[in-house]
Amino acid sequence: MNEEQRKQQSQIKQVNPSGEKDNLDRLKQKTSDDFIKYFETTYEAPNLRKAQKRGKQEVKYHDDFAIDEQFQGLGVGKKYLIRTYGCQMNEHDTEVMSGIFEEMGYEPTTEAKEADVILLNTCAIRENAENKVFGEIGHLKPLKVENPDLIIGVCGCMSQEEAVVNRILEKHHQVDLIFGTHNIHRLPQLVHNAHLSKERVIEVWSKEGDVIENLPKRRAGNIKAWVNIMYGCDKFCTYCIVPYTRGKERSRRPEDIIQEVRHLAAQGYKEVTLLGQNVNAYGKDLDIEYGLGDLMDEIRKIDIPRVRFTTSHPRDFDDRLIEVLAKGGNLMPYIHLPVQSGNSQVLKLMGRKYTRERFLELVGKIKEAIPHASFSTDIIVGFPNETEEQFEDTLSLYDEVGFEGAYTFIFSPRDGTPAAKFDDKISMEEKKERLQRLNAKVNAYSAEAMKQYEGQIVNVLVEGESKNNPDVLAGYTEYSKLVNFRAPRSAIGKIVPVKVTEAKTWSLNGEMVEETAEVK
Ligand code: SAH
Ligand code: SF4
Ligand code: F3S
Numbered sequence: 001m002n003e004e005q006r007k008q009q010s011q012i013k014q015v016n017p018s019g020e021k022d023n024l025d026r027l028k029q030k031t032s033d034d035f036i037k038y039f040e041t042t043y044e045a046p047n048l049r050k051a052q053k054r055g056k057q058e059v060k061y062h063d064d065f066a067i068d069e070q071f072q073g074l075g076v077g078k079k080y081l082i083r084t085y086g087c088q089m090n091e092h093d094t095e096v097m098s099g100i101f102e103e104m105g106y107e108p109t110t111e112a113k114e115a116d117v118i119l120l121n122t123c124a125i126r127e128n129a130e131n132k133v134f135g136e137i138g139h140l141k142p143l144k145v146e147n148p149d150l151i152i153g154v155c156g157c158m159s160q161e162e163a164v165v166n167r168i169l170e171k172h173h174q175v176d177l178i179f180g181t182h183n184i185h186r187l188p189q190l191v192h193n194a195h196l197s198k199e200r201v202i203e204v205w206s207k208e209g210d211v212i213e214n215l216p217k218r219r220a221g222n223i224k225a226w227v228n229i230m231y232g233c234d235k236f237c238t239y240c241i242v243p244y245t246r247g248k249e250r251s252r253r254p255e256d257i258i259q260e261v262r263h264l265a266a267q268g269y270k271e272v273t274l275l276g277q278n279v280n281a282y283g284k285d286l287d288i289e290y291g292l293g294d295l296m297d298e299i300r301k302i303d304i305p306r307v308r309f310t311t312s313h314p315r316d317f318d319d320r321l322i323e324v325l326a327k328g329g330n331l332m333p334y335i336h337l338p339v340q341s342g343n344s345q346v347l348k349l350m351g352r353k354y355t356r357e358r359f360l361e362l363v364g365k366i367k368e369a370i371p372h373a374s375f376s377t378d379i380i381v382g383f384p385n386e387t388e389e390q391f392e393d394t395l396s397l398y399d400e401v402g403f404e405g406a407y408t409f410i411f412s413p414r415d416g417t418p419a420a421k422f423d424d425k426i427s428m429e430e431k432k433e434r435l436q437r438l439n440a441k442v443n444a445y446s447a448e449a450m451k452q453y454e455g456q457i458v459n460v461l462v463e464g465e466s467k468n469n470p471d472v473l474a475g476y477t478e479y480s481k482l483v484n485f486r487a488p489r490s491a492i493g494k495i496v497p498v499k500v501t502e503a504k505t506w507s508l509n510g511e512m513v514e515e516t517a518e519v520k
Pocket of ligand 3 (some may be wrong): 156
C-alpha cells in the first residue's frame, strides 16, 4: 500500500463503542456524524474534471500477495455467499474474493440462511442495476435481525459512489461492511474487522489501487476462465460511470497474463476470455511498445482451444490486432464491438471519439481481413435529445453491419457524469417505444443468423447440462451460439461436432455427430 492509498483508506470506528450486541437502531443514530467525517477526509464523488486530470501516475505491481497469518483459519466452520451483479469484471472479482474466502477457511454456500458472510458485488452502470441491489439489501434485513452475527457486505461499483454509500449508511442498517473495487485484496482484514468489532467497516479508496498479482481465485468452472488483462477505463464516455468506479487504466504485465493463460491451459481449461473495460487500450500505460495485438499474437501460440476478449472500443481497434486476429487458430472470429449509436452527432455527444463512417470503415476492414468474422454490439437508445432521425441512423447502421446480437439499453443518467446534466426533452414513453423497435430488429437478425446453421455441423464446447433439462447438454459454438443437444455426459468439457436440427431466435438445437467434416 503506498502513502497516497494509506491516506485514502478509512474505516468507521467507534460506531458501537459500548461493544454490546449489535442493534440496528443504535447504528442508525451513530453513523451519520462518523460518516460525514469519513467522506470529508477520504472520499471524492465522481468528478469529471478531477478524474480526467488523473494523468499517468506510476502503477506499482505487487507479486507478494499473502493472507496474513492472523486471518488464516478465521473462516473455519463458517460459510460465505457472494451475489454478483454486472459485467464479467465483477464475475471475475467474485472469483478472486471467493478464492480469498476459501484460503481463510470459509466454505461456499448458496443458501443465504446458512451464510455467516453475505457479500453483494454490485454494478452501478444503470439505475435499474442499482435498484436490484437495494431490493436485495432489503430482503436480507430479516436474516440480520434473526442472526445479528451475520455479516452483510456491499462491494463492487456501487460502493464507489458517494450517494450510494450515504443511502446505505442512513437507511440500511443491516449492512456491516462496505468496500470498494480497489480494496478487494484487503478482504481478510476487512472481514476480520467486521466479525470482531461488530462495527460498521467501510473502506473505499477513491483512487485506484496498484496491480496486485497472485491473488487466489476460485474459478466458477473448469472449462472456461476469465483473465484480466487490464483494469479501469480512461475513455470517459459522457454517459458512463465506469471510469469513476474502476479508476484509471492499468495494464497487467504481458508475462503475468501469458503465465496465467499457460497455467489455465495446463489445468485443462478450454477457453479463456481476456477481460478489460477497454481492452484495445491494453499496453498504452506500459513503458514498452506493446498492445493487444502483440499480446494476442503470443496467446494464440498457447495450447488452449479458444481465446476471446472483451470489451473492445472501436476507437483503439488497430491494424495490428486485425492482422493477428486474421491468423485465426484459437482466436475466435466473433467480435463484440459496442457501437452505442449509429449517428455521428450523438456519438460526438457521447464522447465516443469516432463517427458512424469510421465505425463502418473499421467493420469493413475487419471483414476484409477475416471474411467469416461476425459481430455483436451494445446500443444505448434515448440518449438526451436523440431525435427520431438520429435513432433511425442506429437502425440503419444495424442493417449495414448485420450484427448477430446486441445488448440494448435505455439511457440512464448516472450521477457525476456529464450526460446526466444534459437537458432531455424525449419522454420515457418514446424511449421505450424505440427500444422495442430496436429489439425487434435485434431479434430478427439473431433469428436469421441462427437459421443459417440449420443442417450444418458446428463445433460446440460442452459446458454442462442444459438449464431446463438435465438430459440435454449445452455449450457454445465458436460464434458464441448456445446449442442444446443430446449426448453422453462424457462430452462435458470437450469440443464436439453437433449437427444443428432446429434454430430458435437465441439458441440452436442439435445432435452430436461423430465426424468433424464441414464444421462451421
Ligand atoms: N467498456 C465497455 C462496456 C461498458 S458497460 C464499452 O465501452 O463498450 C456496458 C454497456 O452498458 C455499454 O456498452 C453501454 O451500452 C451501456 N451503458 C453504459 N452506461 C450507460 C448508461 N448510463 N445508460 C445506459 N446504458 C449504459
Ligand atoms: Fe464506459 Fe466503456 Fe466508455 Fe469506458 S469505454 S467510459 S467503460 S462505455
Ligand atoms: Fe457494472 Fe462496474 Fe461492470 S458498473 S458493468 S460492474 S465495471
